[in-house]
Every structure is written in structure tokens, then in C-alpha cells.
Amino acid sequence: MKKAVILGAGTAGTMMSNHLAKKLPKDEWEIVVVDQEKTHYYQPGFLFLPFDIYQPEDVVKPIDDFLPSRAKRIMQKIDRVEPESNTVTLQNGDMIGYDILIIATGSHIAPKEVTGMMSDAWHKDVFDFYTYAGACALREKFMNWEGGKLVIHITEMPIKCPVAPLEFAFLADAFFTEKGMRDKVDITFVTPLSGAFTKPVASDKLAYLLKDKNIRIVADFAIESVNNETRTIHDYGGKEVAYDLLVTVPTNMGDSMVERSGFGDDLNFIPTDKCTLQSKVADNIFVIGDATDLPASKAGSVAHFEADVLTENIIRFINGEPMTYEFDGHSNCFIETGHGKALLIDFNYTHEPVEGSFPLGSFGPLKLLKESRMNHMGKLAFRWVYWNMLLKGTPIPFVPATMSEAGKHLEMSKHD
Amino acid sequence: MTTTIAGQEVSVNAEGYMTDLNQWTKEIALEIAKAEEVNMTDKCWEVIAWIQEQYRNENPLTIRKVGKSGITDIKEFYELFPNGPLKKASKIAGIPKPVGCI
Numbered sequence: 001m002k003k004a005v006i007l008g009a010g011t012a013g014t015m016m017s018n019h020l021a022k023k024l025p026k027d028e029w030e031i032v033v034v035d036q037e038k039t040h041y042y043q044p045g046f047l048f049l050p051f052d053i054y055q056p057e058d059v060v061k062p063i064d065d066f067l068p069s070r071a072k073r074i075m076q077k078i079d080r081v082e083p084e085s086n087t088v089t090l091q092n093g094d095m096i097g098y099d100i101l102i103i104a105t106g107s108h109i110a111p112k113e114v115t116g117m118m119s120d121a122w123h124k125d126v127f128d129f130y131t132y133a134g135a136c137a138l139r140e141k142f143m144n145w146e147g148g149k150l151v152i153h154i155t156e157m158p159i160k161c162p163v164a165p166l167e168f169a170f171l172a173d174a175f176f177t178e179k180g181m182r183d184k185v186d187i188t189f190v191t192p193l194s195g196a197f198t199k200p201v202a203s204d205k206l207a208y209l210l211k212d213k214n215i216r217i218v219a220d221f222a223i224e225s226v227n228n229e230t231r232t233i234h235d236y237g238g239k240e241v242a243y244d245l246l247v248t249v250p251t252n253m254g255d256s257m258v259e260r261s262g263f264g265d266d267l268n269f270i271p272t273d274k275c276t277l278q279s280k281v282a283d284n285i286f287v288i289g290d291a292t293d294l295p296a297s298k299a300g301s302v303a304h305f306e307a308d309v310l311t312e313n314i315i316r317f318i319n320g321e322p323m324t325y326e327f328d329g330h331s332n333c334f335i336e337t338g339h340g341k342a343l344l345i346d347f348n349y350t351h352e353p354v355e356g357s358f359p360l361g362s363f364g365p366l367k368l369l370k371e372s373r374m375n376h377m378g379k380l381a382f383r384w385v386y387w388n389m390l391l392k393g394t395p396i397p398f399v400p401a402t403m404s405e406a407g408k409h410l411e412m413s414k415h416d
Numbered sequence: 417m418t419t420t421i422a423g424q425e426v427s428v429n430a431e432g433y434m435t436d437l438n439q440w441t442k443e444i445a446l447e448i449a450k451a452e453e454v455n456m457t458d459k460c461w462e463v464i465a466w467i468q469e470q471y472r473n474e475n476p477l478t479i480r481k482v483g484k485s486g487i488t489d490i491k492e493f494y495e496l497f498p499n500g501p502l503k504k505a506s507k508i509a510g511i512p513k514p515v516g517c518i
């Protein structure tokens with residue numbers, strides 16, 4: 001028996017296990033899935049927990065419910081991969097050999113990267129919402145918070161779901177407005193980039209949003225430290241922003257297993273061919289989802305598009321054929337703008353976010369780069385699609401892996 | 417669009433970032449640096465060369481990466497290119513402005 005081993009049973013690993021279960025002959029291939037957790041978290045739901053739009057139980061389900069029955073599941077922490085001997089070592093010392101390895105260990109927050117961020121004030125005045133614990137703690141805090149300076153902050157790029165912090169700011173504006181206390185909450189958005197929207201089409205079309213919602217922006221802010229006594233954050237250039245409640249997105253890093261294996265970059269992301277998804281570490285190691293160093297967004301939708309491409313490529317690799325399927329960086333995401341509306345954006349490696357409609361050309365019900373109620377419904381429906389279709393690898397109707405150009409005003413993207 | 421920098425015709429975008437690194441020369445860089453109020457020291461040139469190399473290799477640039485480049489640290493990077501160092505250094509290096517996803 002040959003062995004396909006999948007490391008991580010989050011969004012990408014679960015999808016790959018289901019794809020490969022359908023494609024790899026049962027009598028020739030064993031599929032092994034390793035993850036340290038019992039629970040699969042619907043991470044996009046973390047955004048809605050603090051605002052009481054979702055309840056904690058909406059975002060958790062057992063990992064095992066989504067894996068194919070033929071997969072052998074191991075619940076252990078992965079210690080490291082040794083490409084020279086094609087083995088994975090687990091924390092309990094067990095070793096697993098593989099013919100094909102798929103790494104899908106994702107990325108997570110590393111608050112210790114910034115001086116003072118991790119302190120007694122963590123989950124008291126300084127919060128993240130990128131973890132289940134952080135989102136739940138913030139939910140508690142918001143229930144009784146009396147207002148003050150709310151600072152929403154991005155530490156450094158890349159982060160997963162790069163629009164989530166901005167959505168958080170929009171939802172906070174709506175939440176405190178609906179509670180009748182918006183006048184008591186001063187919202188500031190702090191980013192290391194040169195603005196909230198940095199792609200030219202988006203900044204043209206969306207600049208009004210922050211202004212309308214009375215959200216102050218501090219751009220080009222490269223954080224050096226958090227001082228939880230003076231309640232200020234400081235940047236390397238000498239700028240300072242005061243907070244009463246800091247909601248930060250800490251540095252995002254790949255798992256330390258990558259570092260122990262000795263093949264990650266300075267953020268533990270794995271060097272990966274951006275078209276084929278083959279790792280640059282060894283021919284029989286492939287990488288998918290947030291664990292890669294691809295210049296694409298780290299998002300579940302991206303992992304979904306990658307899974308289609310990677311499945312075909314792995315089959316071709318096994319058959320000794322050239323890998324012709326190429327990932328184009330296709331990414332789309334809903335952006336909650338508050339008060340029951342959302343935007344939708346769609347882009348890839350070469351095209352900027354465009355205007356138009358999605359996914360059915362000019363018949364598409366979802367408007368790109370325009371706020372609408374339909375888009376908001378689309379975002380909420382994504383949870384159902386995620387649990388019921390995406391993880392199982394069921395094709396989502398009308399949504400191809402590579403970016404469709406129908407119905408989009410692509411000329412809009414030729415900005416230079 | 418095109419514009420003339422240091423007597424040469426170069427293509428730039430609306431914000432004045434060069435769109436073709438092949439057209440870049442030291443003279444052009446010096447003139448952009450002057451407009452950005454950056455005093456080009458030897459260290460600055462080293463940073464610029466490193467940034468261009470990252471761009472050619474399609475490595476997305478971040479402040480952290482500059483800090484770990486072995487050429488400078490983040491604190492010094494801010495001193496070399498005050499106020500928005502990555503933006504300014506990219507402009508002087510003749511590469512596009514680093515952007516997020518929207």
C-alpha cells in the first residue's frame with residue numbers, strides 16, 4: 001500500500017482528504033490525516049461572535065464528522081517532517097512514512113512577536129478575534145463595555161482573511177449604533193499599509209465607507225510595542241495611538257512544526273510553487289491553504305480553489321505526467337459593511353478587484369464592489385456552504401477554480 | 417502614463433511609482449529621493465538594491481523582511497526613509513507600491 005499523508009485537518013486538509021478519497025484507488029492508497037485538535041472551527045464565524053450575530057456553538061463541529069470514512073485519523077501534535085527519509089515524526093515519538101505528503105497546517109497568531117502585546121491585559125483590554133478564545137472573550141467584554149477609544153489594529157502583513165479587521169471596524173460601528181451608544185465609542189483603524197484600501201480601484205470606490213461610518217484611520221503604522229499601563233501603541237517612526245480597548249490582529253505565522261522541519265521562511269510559511277502548489281522542499285511534498293508562502297490571500301475560498309488544482313496535480317504527479325493545472329491566485333470574499341449589507345470582491349494574481357457581478361456574468365445576483373443586502377445574505381449563507389459543501393469537496397455551482405472574466409468590468413483594473 | 421525624471425522619459429502610475437524597473441537608473445532614483453526628502457546615503461543604496469532584488473524574485477515586501485534583511489533593522493530603516501519607509505523606498509527603487517488585497 002502506498003500512503004498519502006495529510007498534515008492538518010482544517011479547511012484545506014479536510015477538503016483534500018475528501019478529494020483524494022474519491023480519486024485514489026482504495027486498494028493501492030491509504031490516506032492518513034493528522035491533526036492535534038478534536039474540533040473544527042469555522043474561523044470566518046469568529047468575526048461575528050463579538051457582535052452576537054453568531055453564538056459560540058455556531059462555529060464548532062467535530063473534525064471527524066467531515067473526514068472520509070476510509071481515512072485513518074491520528075490525533076497528535078506533529079513534531080516535524082524529514083523530507084530526506086519521507087517521514088513525519090509526531091510528538092509522542094511515532095513516525096509515519098509517506099509517498100505523498102500534503103501540508104495544510106495553516107497559520108495562527110503570534111502575539112509575542114510584539115513587545116508588550118502579550119501581558120496581563122491580554123483578553124482584558126487587549127484582544128484578538130482570530131482565535132476562538134479571543135473572539136469569545138471579546139464577546140463578553142462588549143456586552144458590558146461602556147465605551148471609550150476602540151482601536152482596531154493590524155500588526156503586519158500577511159494575515160489571513162486580510163479584510164477581516166476592516167469588517168470588524170464596520171460591524172463595530174453598526175453594533176454600537178444599534179446599541180444607541182455610538183457617540184460614546186471612538187473608532188480608529190490602524191494599519192501598517194498606506195491605507196485601508198490600497199488597490200487603486202478599491203480605494204476609488206470604497207473610500208467613502210470609512211468617512212460615512214466616522215472611522216478614523218492611522219496608516220503606515222509599523223508597531224514596535226504595546227504599553228498596557230499608558231494604554232498606548234507605539235510605532236518605529238515615533239507615532240503613538242491611545243486606546244481603551246485594543247483589538248489587534250497579531251503577526252500571523254505558520255506552525256512551529258515548519259520551523260522544526262527547517263524549511264519555512266522567517267514567518268514559517270513554506271516555499272511553494274505558486275501555480276502547481278508543489279513545495280520547493282521536495283517533489284513529493286505539496287502545500288495548500290494558509291501554510292504556503294503564495295502571494296495570494298490566506299482565505300478559505302482560496303484554499304477551496306487551490307484544492308481543485310492540487311487534486312489534479314497530485315494525480316498527474318502519481319502517474320508521472322507533467323503538472324498542467326495551474327492556480328491563478330483566484331480569491332473572492334464578502335466584506336461585511338454592517339447594518340445587514342456586504343460587498344463582494346473577486347480577484348487573482350494578475351487582476352485587481354473588479355466591478356461587475358458574480359458568478360453568472362451579467363445575470364449574477366451578487367454585485368462586485370457594491371454594498372448590497374444580497375451580498376450580506378451570501379456571507380451568512382457561506383457558513384452553510386462551508387459545513388455542507390466546501391469541506392466535503394462538493395463542487396459549488398457556478399464557482400470555477402480559476403477566475404471567470406464574464407460579467408466583470410475588467411478594463412477597470414488597468415489602472416496604470 | 418509617462419513623465420520625465422532626470423531628463424529621461426519613464427512610465428509611472430498616477431501616484432508616481434515607476435511601472436517598469438528596466439527604466440530605472442541611479443539618476444532617476446536620486447531625483448525621486450529629493451522629491452521625497454530622503455538623503456541618499458550608502459546604506460540607503462544598499463537597501464534599495466536589496467528591495468529591487470526581492471521584487472525581481474517576486475518576494476512580497478514587508479517591513480519585517482527589511483528588518484531581517486541583514487542590511488538594516490527596522491529602527492534604522494525609519495531613520496533612512498522617514499515617514500512611511502516602505503512606501504518611500506519602493507518609490508525610489510522604481511517598484512510598485514506595496515499593497516494589501518483590497
Ligand SMILES: Cc1cc2nc3c(=O)[nH]c(=O)nc-3n(C[C@H](O)[C@H](O)[C@H](O)COP(=O)(O)OP(=O)(O)OC[C@H]3O[C@@H](n4cnc5c(N)ncnc54)[C@H](O)[C@@H]3O)c2cc1C
Pocket residue numbers: 007008009010011012013034035036037042043044045046047076077078079104105106107129130131160161164255257288289290291298299300301302303333334
Ligand atoms: C476572523 C477570521 C475571519 C475569516 N473570514 C474568512 C472569510 O470570510 N472567507 C474566507 O474564505 N476565509 C476566511 N478566513 C480564513 C480561513 O478561515 C482560513 O484561510 C482557512 O481556514 C485556512 O485553512 P487551512 O486549512 O490552511 O488552515 P486551518 O483551517 O487553520 O487548519 C490548520 C489545521 O492544522 C492543524 N495543525 C497545525 N499545526 C499542527 C501541528 N503541529 N500538529 C497537529 N495539527 C496541527 C490545526 O489544528 C488546524 O486544524 C477567516 C479567518 C479568520 C481568523
